Amino acid sequence: MDIHPHLKLRLLNDWQHDFPLKAQPFASIAVALRVCEEDVLAGYAGALADGSLSRIGGVFSHGAGGAAVLGAMAVPDHRLEEVAAIVSACPGVNHNYAREHRVNLWFVMTGPDRQQVEASMQQLEQRTGLPAWRLHMVRPYRIDLGFDLRHAVSRRPMRVSHPAATEPLQGQDLPLASLIEEGLPLVPRPFAAWSRRLGMTETDVIRTVGDWLRNGRLKRFGVVVRHHELGFAANAMTVYDVPDDRVDAHGQILAAQPGVTLAYRRTRAPGWPFNLYAMVHGTNRDAVRSVIERVTDAAGLVGHDRQVLFSTIRYKQTGGRRFRDHHAQEVSHAVAG
Numbered sequence: 001m002d003i004h005p006h007l008k009l010r011l012l013n014d015w016q017h018d019f020p021l022k023a024q025p026f027a028s029i030a031v032a033l034r035v036c037e038e039d040v041l042a043g044y045a046g047a048l049a050d051g052s053l054s055r056i057g058g059v060f061s062h063g064a065g066g067a068a069v070l071g072a073m074a075v076p077d078h079r080l081e082e083v084a085a086i087v088s089a090c091p092g093v094n095h096n097y098a099r100e101h102r103v104n105l106w107f108v109m110t111g112p113d114r115q116q117v118e119a120s121m122q123q124l125e126q127r128t129g130l131p132a133w134r135l136h137m138v139r140p141y142r143i144d145l146g147f148d149l150r151h152a153v154s155r156r157p158m159r160v161s162h163p164a165a166t167e168p169l170q171g172q173d174l175p176l177a178s179l180i181e182e183g184l185p186l187v188p189r190p191f192a193a194w195s196r197r198l199g200m201t202e203t204d205v206i207r208t209v210g211d212w213l214r215n216g217r218l219k220r221f222g223v224v225v226r227h228h229e230l231g232f233a234a235n236a237m238t239v240y241d242v243p244d245d246r247v248d249a250h251g252q253i254l255a256a257q258p259g260v261t262l263a264y265r266r267t268r269a270p271g272w273p274f275n276l277y278a279m280v281h282g283t284n285r286d287a288v289r290s291v292i293e294r295v296t297d298a299a300g301l302v303g304h305d306r307q308v309l310f311s312t313i314r315y316k317q318t319g320g321r322r323f324r325d326h327h328a329q330e331v332s333h334a335v336a337g
Helices: 005-013 025-033 037-050 077-088 114-128 171-182 190-198 202-214 247-255 285-298
Strands: 053-060 067-073 093-099 105-111 133-135 137-142 218-225 234-240 262-266 276-282 306-317
Touching (some): 005 025, 005 037, 025 037, 025 190, 037 053, 067 114, 077 105, 077 114, 077 306, 171 190, 202 218, 234 285, 247 262, 247 276, 247 285, 276 285, 285 306
Antiparallel strands (some): 053 218, 067 105, 067 133, 093 105, 093 306, 137 262, 234 276, 234 306
């Protein structure tokens, strides 16, 4: 079934936030768009098939639990494809990009805890014979809150970030967290499908997701797109060297600038003095460069040492799976509320 491009854009753009936490969410979206539920489900299924939709699910805050680290390797050009394949094959890796720099392979390693992440990093080093930087998150200023897909770059932040959760998720919460990272099934009552796997009622599943949004454990719940398939193929990571006693002030201003899609503080590494990061996604490099110059000035970062690393090859991009080891199984006695 062919879906009109305008409907596809609305489905992907408008429900990055405020996804209906209702028993029949796709029916609610259909009412808002004045189409039938079958068209909504077919539209999302088509976007999933063509790669523009990653999932309909959640993005957890840094403090919700699990662990992740940004890794980077200086890979000889003749080994780049080989090493990238080894990195991408690791289940804990959810992003893996080549970037324009001497240190040219950048990836995110996730896991249930920091010890497992470090063990996975050591295994990669052994398998590739290459050292890897560990650039740990110190403070997120803006993490995956989505952006407007209707322009060459994001014209404004879609949402103000919630504060990080003060308490991580507990053991009984982890199977639901794993499902949220996996994504909703494309069926009329997706939360009921989750409830059958969790031994919870449908009502309790929906209530819990809403509670996690309100308390900041979830940054957002809704449509998670893959920007490259939607024309946002020019993505650049700009890094700044900022004195530690001033980085938070600059980072908060940077995160609020239109066009910045991600902003965070990370640890430095030997030979890598940069501690403030900003991501800009756009449809072309000129638009991205223009945003970088504007936000650098607005955040008071002119004069600070910086580098701009455009991505060249996307080897892997999937949702983060910090809770992937906590699988939910079908529970026969569950009651859908």
